[in-house]
Amino acid sequence: MDRVDVDSFSTNMNQPENPTEPVFSDQVLVNDIVTRLTLTLDGELRWTDNGQRRLSLEKQVLGFVIEGDKIRVKAMVDNGLGIFGFSHTGARVREDFIFQPLHDGYKMLWCQHLRNYLDSLGRPKRLFVLVNPYGGKKSASKIFLDVVKPLFDAAEVQITVQETKYQLHAKEVANSLDLTKYDGIVCVSGDGILVEVVNGLLGREDWSTAIKIPIGMIPGGTENGMVKSTLASVGEPCTAANAVFAIIRGHKCSLDVATIVQGETKFFSVLMLAWGLIADIDIESEKYRWMGSARIDFYALQRVINLRKYNGRISFVPAPGFESYGHPTSYSAQSDGEQGTCNPSQEHPVHIQHGYPGADVDLKNLSWRTFSGPFVSIWLHNVPWGGERTMAAPDAKFSDGCLDLIVIKQCSKLSLMSLLTKVSNGGHIKSPDVFYLKVKAFILDPGQRTNEPAKGGIIDVDGEVLARGRGTYMCDKKSLMNYSKLEITVDHGLATLFCPQA
Secondary structure: EEEEEEHHHHHOOOOOOOOOEOOOOOOEOOOEEEEEEEEOOEEEEEEOOOOOEEEEEEHHHHEEEEOOOEEEEEEEEEOOOOHHHOOOOEEEEEEEEEEEEOOOHHHHHHHHHHHHHHHHOOOOOOEEEEEEEOOOOOOHHHHHHHHHHHHHHHHEEEEEEEEEOOHHHHHHHHHHHHHOOEEEEEEEEEOHHHHHHOOOOOOOOOHHHOOOOEEEEOOOOEEHHHHHHHEEEEEOOOOOHHHHHHHOOEEEEEEEEEEEEOOOEHHHHHEEEEHHHHHHHHHHHHHHHHOOHHHHHHHHHHHHHHHOOOOEEEEEEEEEEEEEEEEOOOOOOOOOOOEEEEEEOOOOOOOOOOOOOOOOOOHHOOOOOEEOOEEEEEEEEEEEEEEOOOOOOOOOOOOOEEEEEEOOOOOOOOHHHHHHOOOHHHHHHHHOOOOEEEEEEEEEEEEEEOOOOOOEEEEEEEOOEEEOOOOOOEEEEEEEEOOOOOOEEEEEEEEEEEOOOO
C-alpha cells in the first residue's frame, strides 16, 4: 500500500498543481477482481476492472457506508453512462460501487480519507424541507418519499419536513423559522412555495441575515420555472433526482429579487410578472386544470382567436445597450387611485416599515423610457424559464441586476400563433413583433381592454394573481394589490439558491 498521512489530506487537496497526485492507494477487491484503487488529490477514485474506471467524489458521490468488511460508495450517475460518465447531460440515477480492502485495518483508513474529502466540500448537513401536497398534479408528497428522502438519507443529510397546509403557510414558516438550525431550505413544489419563502424571509426583522440562507428547488408543481432554469444552465434535464443532487453538492448562486410596490404594500418576486396575453393564459386556463399541461396550449388557442388588447403604459430604465427602446419620459410618482380594481385585499400586505425596505434606488434621477398601449402582452422575467416548456427570456441571468422585458404591441393572429410555438426554445424573441430588452427598473400602469372598456386585465406575478381588474376571471376573489400603477425595482443578488455546477 502507498499512502500519505490522513491528516495531510485536507492540506494537500487544495494544491492545484498536480490534481491527479495519489493521496491514498491500496489493493482492493472489486467484483471478485483484485485491483489497485487510488484516491487522487482532486477527489477521483480510480481503478482497473475490465478497463480504466473512475468515480468523482465531488461530481458523482452521495456518501458511503461500511457493510461488514466492504465499503459501499453511493453515487448518482448520468443515465446510461454508468459510474464513469462525466458529461452530465442525462437524468441522474442511483448506482453504487462496492470494494473490499485486502489489508487489515485499511478499511478505516479508506473511510477517513473519503470522509475528509466529502467534508471538505462544504455540503449542507441539515436542511428544512417544505412539501406542497396540493400543487401541480398533487405529486409532491410521492416525489419526496420516492426520490428526495432516499437521496438525502444516502448523503447523510438530516432533514426536518413540513407539509404546507394552506396558501401562504410557507411564508409564515419562513418568517418564524429558527434558521440557525439549518444549512438551507428546500421546496418540493412548484414556484409558488419558493416565492412564499422569499417573502417570508424578507419580512423578518433579521431579513438581512435570513435572506442569505440558501434555498433549493425540487420540481413538484405545474411549471417549475426556477428549478428548470437552474438545471438547464448546466445542460441537465429538469428531474427531481438531478435537483436533489444539486442541493446535496451544495453549490450556490446569487439571485436577483424584484420588489413590487404599490402604496404601503409590497411584494417580492423572483420569477416573472405578466400582464395581457400571457397572464390571461396562465391564470384563466386554471378552469381547464383537469386537462393537465395541455390546458395551456388549449387556452392559448382560444385567447389568440379572441384576441384582447389592453390600453395602458409602461415605463422603464433601460440597461446599458438598450437605450434606444421606447421614448424618453420622466419619472412620475405612483398613484394610489384604483382603475377598475376588483376586490383588493390588505389581509397579507408586507408593509414598507417592516422587514426588507426594498432596493435603495433614487427613481427620480434615472433615465426613463416609455411605451404606450395598446398592448397584446407585457412579460417581465428574472430567469430564463417560466416553466419546463417555456423559455421566456433566453438571455436572462440569475444575478445581473436586471429584469428581461418582453413586449408585444401589435401582432396579427397568424403571427402570434407562430410566435407562441417558439416560446419553448426562446425563438419568439426573434420575431419582429417582439421588443426584447433588459431593464433596471419598471413601472406598469395597466389599462382596460380596448374593445371592452368596462373590463380590465390580470397582473400575474410568479404564477399567482397580484391584481385583477373588474370583469376578469374570478374577480370576486381577493388580491393583494389594486389594478393600478406598480413600481418595480431590482436588488442585485439579494437571495441565494442551491444550484448545479458542471
